[in-house]
Amino acid sequence: MHAYRSHTCAELTAANAGQTVRLSGWVHRVRDHGGVLFIDLRDHYGITQVLCDGDSAAFAALEKVRAEWVIRIDGTVKLRDESLINPKIPTGEIEVYARAVEVLGAVEGDLPLPVFGEQDYPEETRLTYRFLDLRREGLHNKMMLRSNVVRSIRNRMWDAGFNEFQTPIITASSPEGARDFLVPSRLHPGKFYALPQAPQQFKQLIMVAGFDRYFQIAPCFRDEDPRADRSPTDFYQLDLEMSFIEQEDVFAAVQPVIQGLFEEFGAGKRVDPEWPRIAYRDSLLWYGSDKPDLRNPIKMQVVSEHFAGSGFAIFAKLLEQEGTEIRAIPAPTGGSRKFCDRMNAFAQSQGLPGMGYIFWRKGDDGAMEAAGPLAKNIGPERTEAIRLQLGLGEGDAAFFLGGKPETFEAVAGRARNEIGRELGLTEEGVFKFAWIVDFPMYEKTDEGKIDFSHNPFSMPQGGLEALSGNPLDVLGYQYDLACNGYELVSGAIRNHDLAIMYKAFELAGYPKEEVEKRFGGMVKAFKYGAPPHGGCAAGIDRIVMLLADEINIREVIMFPMNQRAEDLMMNAPSEPTNEQLRELRLRVLPKEA
DSSP states (O other), X not given: OOSSOSSOTTTOOGGGTTOEEEEEEEEEEEEEOSSEEEEEEEOSSOEEEEEEETTSTTHHHHTTOOTTOEEEEEEEEEEOOGGGOOTTSTTTXXXXXXXXXXXXXXXXXXXXXXXXXXXXXXXXXXXXXXXXXXXXXXXXXXXXXXXXXXXXXXXXXXXXXXXXXXXXXSBOOOOSSSBOOEEEOSSSTTOEEEOOSOSHHHHHHHHHTTOSEEEEEEEEEOBOOOBTTBOSSEEEEEEEEEESOOHHHHHHHHXXXXXXXXXXXXXXXXXXXXXXXXXXXXXXHHHSSSSOOTTSOOOOEEOGGGTTTOSOHHHHHHTTSTTOEEEEEEETTOOSHHHHHHHHHHHHHTTSSOOEEEEEEEOTTSSEEEESHHHHHHHHHHHHHHHHHHTOOTTOEEEEEEEOXXXXXXXXXXXXXXXXXXXXXXXXXXXXXXXXXXXXXXEEOTTSXXXXXXXXXXXXXXXXXXXXXXXXXXXXXXXXXXXXXXXXEEEEEBOOOHHHHHHHHHHTTOOHHHHHHHSHHHHXXXXXXXXXEEEEEEEHHHHHHHHTTOSOGGGGOSSOOOTTSOBTTTTBSOOOOHHHHHHHTOOXXXXXX
């Protein structure tokens, strides 16, 4: 017999009754029924109930074991009494009568967190003892979901004609929109490598090298501020690139892979097959976000004309300023003062003075009337025009925000989501996708400079000619895929023309010499025949987070950092030794007071 097991803890059934078996695993739970011990033995695969009484030579040893001890059991498979069958587990028809036991790994002291059950524990404890946390069924299942998702991605990509290649982990710095993790060079003192924020340049060079369809499950490293849906240090993405294609070809390649994943692992939730294309500008207008949650049917609209010159002085004066507008958030079935006051308080909690509102109700004479402070200020003719534009009726409401869109757009988007949830308008049990397209190539920074707003290697719509006008008007062949309020995919058709590339970077403040210095490999490659190409990357962690119905990305990463970018289990980051610093010719400056 094998040294540790003849079967796994999920393998034995009624067909094995009477057999002598050997099992190894962790003690999940011990129940002492007065001279009879019941032990749930757990391994990666499942649980088997072990039975032992005073007649067994193993009884004295098994009395000493506690939760999470690792033991080996030799015993005989017995059928359970019919009334004791557990249909919830594959081994529920049998139990193993223990005849011998060996302790393979005892637990010293008390467990810092229990494995049996799914009790909430402080994240600090869970991350410090992640190896215990991972033994818990819920988290264990999420890791297996992640593993199966990655396997399915690979199979789908190979089936679609893509080839998997690996790109370097130690490379040069690249402007991907986040801070680099720098790696000092021992052989070249004073110089630094960077961990790749993405395999962007390498995958483009793979296309220049003549490989037609590339993919990899790529680790990416970005020194970012943490969020619930983003890791502060590293993440994995499905990275892909294709040659001789246009934007629609990327969409056609990606949709079957992502849609198939969500159908396979979405736990029965419906996957909407319609993936609309929404312009970036429209997405911000309608949803207040470039990653809209289309489960919520509410679309915001511009209603400035109804407030211009009106009796509501705040909005009327606001509209006299250049670049301002008033937007309405329709709220079907939200027509009560109580609900409107609650949403007004929500806006205040988001840092705004509040939201104006109008709601429509049945008047004393039985006719529909508009109510609320705004209705009184602008009069019945304007309120009726607003109602007709928004397609609202009795029992409905609308909320209003004004100013320069960039100052209130994000809050308006959150308010739209809150209204959809509160009123039960947001559809449950479904994944809804949308391609967000026509992103602006450039944006103005807080310092008033022009910089890339998205991927700097994207092809501008209109080519070189488009770059001769106002940079803020230039759109790129750039696209994101949104699902249920999260960005899952980001990509672009690449700039493969050196003249266009030089001009694009020049507008962002990078002279030709700087481009050649920082991106010498790509510049050199583009001089030797670069094909039109494009691609995208899909966030593995975020995909699994959605499939697992989680809102915290750390719940689907095996060994995550905490929100302060610390690994509490491995004590990283750590202080280097003086010897390491001398070898790298580095000096650590003291912290500023």
